[in-house]
Amino acid sequence: MTQGAAPQAIKPAKRIRVDMQIVADLVAPGTRVLDVGCGDGTLLSYLAAFKQVDGRGLEISMARVRAAVSQGLPVIQGNLETDLKDYPDGAFDYAILGQTLQATVNPRAVLENLLRIARRAIVSFPNFGHWRVRWALLIGGRMPMTQTLSEQWYETPNIHLCTILDFVDLCTTMNVRIEQSFALSAQGVKQDFTATGWLANLFSEQAVFVLMRND
Amino acid sequence: MARLPCPISLMAMTATAPPEARTISNDPALEPKIVLPEPLVLQSGEVLSGVTVAYQTYGTLNANKSNVIVLCHALTMDQFVCGTHPMTGKPGWGDDIVGPGKVIDTNRYFVICANVLGGCMGSTSPKEINPATGRAWGLRFPVITIRDMVAAQVRLLDHLGIEKILCVIGGSMGAMQALEWAHRYPQRVFAAAPIAGSYRHSAQNIAFHEVGRQAIMADPEWSHGNYLEENRVPKRGLAVARMAAHITYLSETALHRKFGRRLQERTTLTYGFDADFQVESYLRHQGYTFVDRFDANSYLYITRAMDYFDLASENGGVLANAFRGTPVRFCLISFTSDWLFPTPESRAIVHALNAVAANVSFVEIESDKGHDAFLLDEPDFHQTLKGFIDGCADACGLARPAKGTQP
Numbered sequence: 363m364t365q366g367a368a369p370q371a372i373k374p375a376k377r378i379r380v381d382m383q384i385v386a387d388l389v390a391p392g393t394r395v396l397d398v399g400c401g402d403g404t405l406l407s408y409l410a411a412f413k414q415v416d417g418r419g420l421e422i423s424m425a426r427v428r429a430a431v432s433q434g435l436p437v438i439q440g441n442l443e444t445d446l447k448d449y450p451d452g453a454f455d456y457a458i459l460g461q462t463l464q465a466t467v468n469p470r471a472v473l474e475n476l477l478r479i480a481r482r483a484i485v486s487f488p489n490f491g492h493w494r495v496r497w498a499l500l501i502g503g504r505m506p507m508t509q510t511l512s513e514q515w516y517e518t519p520n521i522h523l524c525t526i527l528d529f530v531d532l533c534t535t536m537n538v539r540i541e542q543s544f545a546l547s548a549q550g551v552k553q554d555f556t557a558t559g560w561l562a563n564l565f566s567e568q569a570v571f572v573l574m575r576n577d
Numbered sequence: 578m579a580r581l582p583c584p585i586s587l588m589a590m591t592a593t594a595p596p597e598a599r600t601i602s603n604d605p606a607l608e609p610k611i612v613l614p615e616p617l618v619l620q621s622g623e624v625l626s627g628v629t630v631a632y633q634t635y636g637t638l639n640a641n642k643s644n645v646i647v648l649c650h651a652l653t654m655d656q657f658v659c660g661t662h663p664m665t666g667k668p669g670w671g672d673d674i675v676g677p678g679k680v681i682d683t684n685r686y687f688v689i690c691a692n693v694l695g696g697c698m699g700s701t702s703p704k705e706i707n708p709a710t711g712r713a714w715g716l717r718f719p720v721i722t723i724r725d726m727v728a729a730q731v732r733l734l735d736h737l738g739i740e741k742i743l744c745v746i747g748g749s750m751g752a753m754q755a756l757e758w759a760h761r762y763p764q765r766v767f768a769a770a771p772i773a774g775s776y777r778h779s780a781q782n783i784a785f786h787e788v789g790r791q792a793i794m795a796d797p798e799w800s801h802g803n804y805l806e807e808n809r810v811p812k813r814g815l816a817v818a819r820m821a822a823h824i825t826y827l828s829e830t831a832l833h834r835k836f837g838r839r840l841q842e843r844t845t846l847t848y849g850f851d852a853d854f855q856v857e858s859y860l861r862h863q864g865y866t867f868v869d870r871f872d873a874n875s876y877l878y879i880t881r882a883m884d885y886f887d888l889a890s891e892n893g894g895v896l897a898n899a900f901r902g903t904p905v906r907f908c909l910i911s912f913t914s915d916w917l918f919p920t921p922e923s924r925a926i927v928h929a930l931n932a933v934a935a936n937v938s939f940v941e942i943e944s945d946k947g948h949d950a951f952l953l954d955e956p957d958f959h960q961t962l963k964g965f966i967d968g969c970a971d972a973c974g975l976a977r978p979a980k981g982t983q984p
Contacts, residue, residue, distance in 0.1 A: 394934075416936075424941060431908065431938045432960045434968015438927055438939035445931070453934035 378408050381550030384570055385458060385484055388542065389413055393455035396420065396480060398442050399462040403430030406437070418454075420445060443467055446475035454480040461568075463487045465519040470532065477538065477575050486546075486570040491525030491563040509548035510567045526563040533573065542572040606663035607631050607692075607699035613732045617694075620885075623719040627708050630733045631699025632656050632691040635675055636683030642739050644975055646681060646966070647730065648690040649747030649754035651952075652879055653819075653871055655698035656690045664698075664870050670952055680963045684978040685970065686743070691733050693726040693754075695878040700729070703874035704805060714874075716802035721878060723750070723886045727757045731765070741765050743973060744966055748772040748951035749918065750879070753886045756926070759905045760888060768906040768969040770962060773915055773951040775922035776896055776929070777887035782917060785825050786880040789818030793873045802874055815873045816864030823863045828914040828947035832856060896929035903930075906972075907937040908965040910951075910958060917948040938965060 378386065382405050389395060391413045397406050400419030403426075409415035419437035421427045430437035438445075442459075443466055457480035459472070464487050466472045476483040488510035489495075498506035505515040511523075524532070526545075533540055543557035545566035555562040557569050609632060616626040633656040638644065648658055648671065657663065658671035674680040675688055692700040695718070703718035710717075734742065745766055747755040752774020759769040778786075793799055796814025800807050824832075836856040840846070843853065852858040892898035907930055911923040920941045930937040942958045944950040950958065971977075 418936065424943070427938075427940050428942075428957055428961050431940050432964030434964050434971060436906065436936045436938045438931070438937055439941060440924075440927070440939070445928070448928045448931035450932060450934055 375404065375408065376412075378404055379550060381486060381546060381568065381570070382408075382460070384544060384546070384550065384552065385460060385486065386413070388484055388570075388572055389415060389456055389458075391415070394418075394453070396449070396454045396457045398446070398457060398459045398476065400426075400430065400437055400458075402426045403433060403435040403437055405458070405460070406430070406435050407433060410435070442472060446472065446479065449475075449479045451478050452481065456480050456482050456484055458484045460484075460486050461488065464521070464523045466522060469522050469524075470536065473532070473536065473538070473573070477573060481574065482541065483573040484570065485573060486568060487524070487529065488520075488568050489526045489563065489566050490523040491527060492567050493564050494567075496564075508567065526558065526566065526569050527560070529569070529571065530558045533571075537576045539574045539576045540571055541574050544570045546570065604699070609633075610699055611733060611736050613729070613736075615732075617725065617728060617732070619719055620722040620724045621720055625701065625719060628694065628701045628729060628732075629699065629705070630691050630694070630701075630729050632689060632733055633658060634690075635659060635688040636686050638687040638737075638739075639975075643741070643743065643973060644686050644970070645734075645739050645742040646686045646688045647734070647742050647745045647758070648675070648681075648688055649727075649730075649745065649751035649758075650690060650693065650696075651747070651749040651751050652822075652883065653867070653876075654751075655696060656692040657698070658688065658690045665866075673954060674959060674962070680959045681746070681966060682978065685975065686966075689733070689737070689739075691730050693750075693879065694729040695721045695726070695875060695882065697872035697875040702872065703802075703878055704872040713805040715805060716874065718874070718878060720881055720885075722882050723753045723757050724761065726882065727754050727761065730754075730758075731762060734765075741767065743975070744768040744770060744969055746770040746772070746962075746966075747774070749774055749948065750883050752918070753883065756888060756899075757886075759903065759907065760899045763900075763903050763905050766905050767973060768908070768965070770908040770910070770965060771923075771926070772910045772958075772962070773912055773918045773923075773948055775918050776899075776926050777889055778884050779922070782825075783884045785822065785917075786884055788821050789880060790877050792817040792821065793877060796873075799873060802877075804873070810868070811873045812868045815868045815871065815876060816861075818864075818873075818876060819867040819871075820860040820864040823860060825917045826947055826949045828916065828945055830914060830945040831947050831949075834945075835859075896925065897932040900930055900935055901933050903933060903935050905935070906969055907935060908962070909937065909939045910961060911941045912944045912946070912948070912950040912955075912958075913941060914945045915948045915950065 395415045395417040397419045400421050406417040406419050409417050420440050427437050427439040457476040463469050494508050495506040545553040545555045545557040545562035546568045548567040610629050613628040616624045617628045654670045657669045659669045659675045677684045692698040695702045697704050703714045707714045745755045745758040752771035755769045755771040793814035796811035798809045799811035839855045841855045841858040888899045889896040909923045911920040927939040940961050
């Protein structure tokens with residue numbers, strides 16, 4: 363709010379996290395977006411302001427939902443494992459699931475729901491095939507803790523971790539087309555590897571995939 | 578809630594002052610009012626002519642009439658949202674949230690609240706005179722529904738020349754009205770905020786209402802609903818109805834924190850049936866003060882309207898059908914300790930709205946104050962509601978009030 367002049371609506375941040383920016387750049391302007399696990403609505407707010415997106419959010423943490431709704435964002439409190447089934451087929455252009463797939467009880471069912479609800483699913487996840495992870499287990503003999511996997515084994519919400527190659531296999535099994543994919547460093551910076559290949563599987567700490575149904 | 582408990586015997590109520598003229602149609606304190614030019618065809622099929630709608634407004638209507646917020650009041654509330662209530666002398670039910678710079682900022686919004694059809698603060702109700710007979714309506718008043726209440730509000734807006742409202746907001750029975758508004762008049766509503774409500778009255782809630790109605794009807798002073806003409810007042814019945822209902826508005830935690838097992842102005846049990854406990858005294862006080870401001874027949878009719886509300890059954894048993902293709906933005910809010918309209922009721926509405934890909938926000942607020950939390954100081958609730966309303970206004974291009982605008 364500027365002093366003296368009439369105050370304006372809360373301005374969304376022009377800068378968002380690098381990996382979030384990559385996801386945001388994948389979204390076409392003026393589309394309908396469901397952000398699953400939207401947190402306090404940072405991405406939604408950015409998409410609404412700079413891409414004129416008609417966005418919705420689903421978030422499990424009540425405090426974050428409150429923060430999002432308090433900014434005027436349409437976010438509901440709910441659990442993606444149980445609540446995605448309510449949404450009708452093809453209601454959105456994009457369903458976004460950022461760094462959450464590995465924490466779901468049934469990742470395959472979640473992916474199926476995302477691709478039922480939206481034409482495209484944008485999914486990001488930490489890569490369990492990264493060499494640091496392999497090293498920690500092989501040489502250290504301990505459960506890996508890295509920048510993208512920062513919690514102790516007894517505290518982590520991640521129950522279904524996968525490698526990039528595992529994820530690509532699941533997409534094949536599900537007959538899902540990988541439209542685009544990006545290999546990212548821990549900081550979310552794009553890397554030059556083919557994101558579905560063995561190099562990315564060894565050297566990328568996370569990945570973003572844009573998925574479509576093949577039918 | 579903030580009132581001090583005081584020892585009052587329900588039996589003593591019969592000894593209060595003789596009944597005064599209770600048909601207050603011409604009381605200037607209840608202005609403004611309008612009389613609908615056309616009769617209202619009720620959901621029951623009955624036709625009600627000469628319907629009066631009493632209402633209050635707060636704030637200023639802007640030039641293009643785009644800053645209108647309709648507040649729908651709960652069962653025993655009325656149109657006096659803020660300021661001093663002309664009947665009770667106490668602050669209105671929404672005094673904390675409606676006003677300049679408050680959650681519903683009257684520097685920005687024009688707030689309208691109408692006394693519901695069947696209510697007893699000036700709108701057509703069982704206590705008013707039936708123009709056709711010149712006698713008080715009493716039980717000859719037709720049964721009204723939530724749909725009828727909203728229809729009367731729509732006519733009021735027509736009268737005021739307001740086509741579209743920015744947001745309709747209501748708690749409890751007001752939430753039912755907000756849902757009805759969004760369901761039946763989606764083109765006239767940009768956003769709806771049903772708070773601590775439901776799309777239908779549950780069996781348990783119908784049961785509680787029935788207890789209240791039976792208490793009123795068991796009072797000999799009720800006289801089959803003819804008490805007005807016979808100059809009697811069914812105070813005890815109405816007070817008991819209020820006492821029972823009041824328990825449902827609170828929570829076990831809230832009651833225990835407030836009263837525990839503390840004794841009322843005594844140090845030992847009396848081994849009798851006086852109000853030994855503070856909680857008894859408090860409830861008696863609640864019942865006693867209620868009868869001074871509320872009409873027993875109104876209570877029967879309005880509770881019935883809530884019982885009959887069921888948006889799902891009206892739409893083939895599928896709630897989502899009520900909102901198919903809706904352009905309305907929704908914000909549902911519930912409270913963790915509300916056992917009258919518990920969170921699953923709001924969540925069912927959210928699921929139905931998701932099923933039609935509606936624009937919906939939903940928050941459950943942590944509170945141990947029970948159903949009444951929607952009327953109390955709950956900062957998380959207020960912040961959420963304000964964010965939703967202001968977000969809707971921003972989306973509609975409504976200017977924000979300049980900083981430092983004076984009340």
